[in-house]
Amino acid sequence: MATNEKVDVAIVGAGASGSVFAAVLAKAGKKVAVLEQGPDWQLSDLISSDFWGRRLKTAGAPFLLEGRNPYGYSGQSGWGVGGAALHYFANFPRLLPNDFKIKSEHGRALDWPISYQDLALYYDRVALDIGVSGDAKAEETWRPAGQPYPMPPMKTFRNGQIWLKGFEAVGIRMVPAAVGMNSTDYKGRPACIYDGWCHVGCPTGALANPVVTYLADARKAGAEVRARSTVTRVLTNQQGTRVTGVEYYDEKKERRVQEANVVVLAAWSGQNPRLMLNSATDKHPKGLANSSGLLGKYMMAHFSSGTWAIFDEDVQNYMGTTGAQYMSYDRYGKTSRKGTFGSSFLTAGSALKTNELGGLANARVDLFGPDLAAFMKRAARGLTRIGAFGEEMPNIENRIELASDKDEFGMPLAKIIHSYDQDAAALWNANFEEGLAVAKAAGAKETWSARGNMPTIHLLGGTIMGTGAGDSVTNSYGQTHELPNLYVAGPGIFPTEGASNPTYTIFALSLRGAEQMAANWSTVAS
Amino acid sequence: MENIERRVFLKGAAIGALAFTVGGVEVLLTPRDARSQGVPFRTLNAEQVEALEALGETLVPGARQAGISHFVDQQLSIPAEDALLEARILNVRPPFVNFYRAALGAVDRASQARSNGRRFAVLDESERREFVDAMRQNKINDWQGPAGGFVYVVLRNDAVDVVYGTMEGYAALGIPYMPHIAPTRRW
Numbered sequence: 001m002a003t004n005e006k007v008d009v010a011i012v013g014a015g016a017s018g019s020v021f022a023a024v025l026a027k028a029g030k031k032v033a034v035l036e037q038g039p040d041w042q043l044s045d046l047i048s049s050d051f052w053g054r055r056l057k058t059a060g061a062p063f064l065l066e067g068r069n070p071y072g073y074s075g076q077s078g079w080g081v082g083g084a085a086l087h088y089f090a091n092f093p094r095l096l097p098n099d100f101k102i103k104s105e106h107g108r109a110l111d112w113p114i115s116y117q118d119l120a121l122y123y124d125r126v127a128l129d130i131g132v133s134g135d136a137k138a139e140e141t142w143r144p145a146g147q148p149y150p151m152p153p154m155k156t157f158r159n160g161q162i163w164l165k166g167f168e169a170v171g172i173r174m175v176p177a178a179v180g181m182n183s184t185d186y187k188g189r190p191a192c193i194y195d196g197w198c199h200v201g202c203p204t205g206a207l208a209n210p211v212v213t214y215l216a217d218a219r220k221a222g223a224e225v226r227a228r229s230t231v232t233r234v235l236t237n238q239q240g241t242r243v244t245g246v247e248y249y250d251e252k253k254e255r256r257v258q259e260a261n262v263v264v265l266a267a268w269s270g271q272n273p274r275l276m277l278n279s280a281t282d283k284h285p286k287g288l289a290n291s292s293g294l295l296g297k298y299m300m301a302h303f304s305s306g307t308w309a310i311f312d313e314d315v316q317n318y319m320g321t322t323g324a325q326y327m328s329y330d331r332y333g334k335t336s337r338k339g340t341f342g343s344s345f346l347t348a349g350s351a352l353k354t355n356e357l358g359g360l361a362n363a364r365v366d367l368f369g370p371d372l373a374a375f376m377k378r379a380a381r382g383l384t385r386i387g388a389f390g391e392e393m394p395n396i397e398n399r400i401e402l403a404s405d406k407d408e409f410g411m412p413l414a415k416i417i418h419s420y421d422q423d424a425a426a427l428w429n430a431n432f433e434e435g436l437a438v439a440k441a442a443g444a445k446e447t448w449s450a451r452g453n454m455p456t457i458h459l460l461g462g463t464i465m466g467t468g469a470g471d472s473v474t475n476s477y478g479q480t481h482e483l484p485n486l487y488v489a490g491p492g493i494f495p496t497e498g499a500s501n502p503t504y505t506i507f508a509l510s511l512r513g514a515e516q517m518a519a520n521w522s523t524v525a526s
Numbered sequence: 527m528e529n530i531e532r533r534v535f536l537k538g539a540a541i542g543a544l545a546f547t548v549g550g551v552e553v554l555l556t557p558r559d560a561r562s563q564g565v566p567f568r569t570l571n572a573e574q575v576e577a578l579e580a581l582g583e584t585l586v587p588g589a590r591q592a593g594i595s596h597f598v599d600q601q602l603s604i605p606a607e608d609a610l611l612e613a614r615i616l617n618v619r620p621p622f623v624n625f626y627r628a629a630l631g632a633v634d635r636a637s638q639a640r641s642n643g644r645r646f647a648v649l650d651e652s653e654r655r656e657f658v659d660a661m662r663q664n665k666i667n668d669w670q671g672p673a674g675g676f677v678y679v680v681l682r683n684d685a686v687d688v689v690y691g692t693m694e695g696y697a698a699l700g701i702p703y704m705p706h707i708a709p710t711r712r713w
Contacts, residue, residue, distance in 0.1 A: 051610040052693055059607035062619045076613035107688030195704040203706050318701050353692030368585045368682060369655055376690060380699040
């Protein structure tokens with residue numbers, strides 16, 4: 001087994017969180033190697049086609065899916081440099097102050113060990129780093145004031161504007177959506193041209209994916225990004241007190257060791273616990289940093305309640321961005337829906353394509369044959385949708401475990417066991433009801449709820465942060481309580497999920513964690 | 527990033543057609559062209575092709591001519607990592623051919639059990655529609671294979687892909703395609 005030259009930091013995963021750690025630490029003068037199991041995508045690979053966009057999604061070892069609401073990960077997964085953030089929608093809502101203190105304020109779920117104010121500065125800094133468009137002042141109805149976004153809101157289109165009357169009628173205030181996209185040229189990257197292909201990867205650089213933001217910074221500062229490198233274990237010293245590097249398989253599928261002073265697991269909320277469980281030793285018999293028994297526990301997903309409508313006019317649904325044009329936190333209070341518990345985050349306006357998973361044809365999955373053909377003609381002109389993301393509370397039964405089946409490298413597969421509780425189902429239903437009311441008030445000719453199996457969007461938890469090794473896996477920086485030179489990055493460290501799209505918070509938390517590591521390098525790395 | 531022409535950001539990077547073998551030589555064709563040229567199948571047998579074409583046409587009119595069977599067959603013959611099938615993002619476990627063989631076999635077995643030994647491809651149009659409607663709702667008794675509702679979703683998406691997902695499909699609906707990087711050969 002070959003051993004590479006030792007680096008200061010080995011980062012597993014080149015997605016949103018890994019790219020931030022790589023940029024910060026490379027700029028701090030550290031020798032950084034980023035190991036990514038998929039290919040090294042270039043902007044020129046991002047073809048405007050739903051067929052070709054599927055190449056950006058998982059091709060690694062499958063996860064086995066169990067529970068009443070199996071977690072459908074593959075459509076939103078990442079494969080290769082940039083990770084899932086290479087094809088994300090770049091909706092950038094923040095978490096709100098009430099997300100951090102659910103246990104304290106409601107006596108249920110979990111508290112974060114930090115408050116909104118601990119993160120606010122990092123939200124503002126990320127906005128400046130990578131470019132966010134929006135209207136911060138308009139958001140301050142719901143959150144403490146911060147810095148203005150560096151760019152004005154994005155353009156809006158009829159497929160978004162047409163909903164505003166309906167939201168107003170039911171008492172909901174919509175504001176310009178905060179998005180990680182350029183409404184104007186920004187830092188050498190061009191303004192968006194609103195062609196609606198964000199979900200298959202933006203090749204112009206207008207959308208703030210890792211390849212054109214933090215990962216570009218990291219490479220410029222000397223970080224090495226090593227694609228086609230599949231990490232299978234985190235290695236520890238004999239005493240079990242520190243990690244010493246990672247074992248991985250290179251592009252020739254040969255086993256290698258990358259020694260490192262610090263290891264950052266930024267692979268994915270599913271893959272990080274899989275790796276830590278597979279790295280068990282006699283000193284860590286339940287997996288790394290798992291004396292609490294909480295490694296792989298408290299997995300969470302978001303559910304959306306989509307409302308479709310056809311209007312009797314051309315709403316130009318091919319124009320815009322895949323993400324939202326408008327957003328609202330007016331239903332974000334944990335008890336804002338009677339008889340339910342959890343936040344809801346509302347959006348309106350998105351570009352649609354014919355054959356994307358959430359596109360025209362799948363707006364009415366029940367239709368086929370001539371009925372579908374007739375629907376497609378109507379939908380091409382007048383179809384548009386709104387969405388309500390709902391929050392699932394952390395449940396210890398929702399978890400990741402190793403399975404007996406193994407992948408091509410001999411590493412056990414993992415299974416994700418996931419079920420929604422009654423609160424989640426009630427919130428899902430309540431959001432549908434209000435969506436239909438909005439559509440009717442907006443004057444829709446036809447409207448219906450996007451029901452079916454309760455969806456599972458994003459994957460969070462599994463390596464949650466907390467105050468100590470008794471109640472969590474990491475601290476608020478992502479540093480594991482038991483192995484000070486092992487960090488975990490990404491939404492896996494969220495102890496609760498809120499209802500906001502998570503990537504803006506992932507960037508902010510990662511920036512905070514990476515800077516803490518750099519500032520305390522001598523104690524972390526020695 | 528300067529001098530970006532609208533919707534023509536980068537040229538020549540895409541390979542839009544798929545690789546089919548004609549006369550022992552690999553050529554790039556759209557599935558529609560592959561069908562019209564009678565390109566041999568690589569993975570599916572004749573009965574599976576018949577079932578897939580009949581199902582595709584029932585699900586989305588035009589899928590047969592658009593080359594659904596050549597599209598799926600070619601995609602099943604390449605590594606899962608390179609596959610462009612919707613199955614890839616619907617949590618179907620590779621190799622995808624296992625799913626398609628099981629699904630198409632289940633359809634024909636159920637059809638034969640319900641329709642006096644007749645395979646799906648030989649049912650008349652109304653019988654096919656009735657069958658598909660029952661399948662999508664998991665209402666076919668003694669179904670043996672991947673859940674009928676899931677088979678419906680996956681194959682319907684394949685049919686949608688070849689009919690509505692191409693540049694021709696967009697044009698037929700009057701929807702501007704507006705690519706940043708255009709797939710070549712209108713794929």
